[in-house]
Amino acid sequence: MPVSSSTSSPSRTESYGPDRPTSLLFVGLAGDVVAARSLARALLVRLGGSIAPAGLAQLVLTAACLQVQGRMEPEPSLDGVVLLLTGPAFAGGGKGGLGSSPMQFLQYVAAELKDATPASRVAAVALAVRAAAPGS
16 A cells, blocks of 8 residues: 655645555645654554554654655655665664754654664664655
8 A cells, every 4th residue: 555645735634545646755834743743654554563663663754754854855755765764864873964953853753763772773763664665
């Protein structure tokens, strides 16, 4: 079941279903944590099953969606989320770009990643990447 966002602003309670386009990442107004969290949850649900680091993965995925959308790219996308998750902002526990973001939520997620065990951190980021990857 493909999940993505659309070019029009979804409501905070709108679900992301199979009839939505798959390329653009628009989760509401830039910085809308509730809408980004809704998208992150929908992406993780696609993977099915109960996976241990899902809570931390949801935080990571929410932060990545906000970071990509906050960059004000012409067309933020889930591909951009995957690139961010596999880049230096999430390497080494979220230090660097994520922790130095002006968005308090991103700083919070960086702190949570820093406090997580290395195994939990790696598992959560890997799960977030799987959820955001095309064809998941």
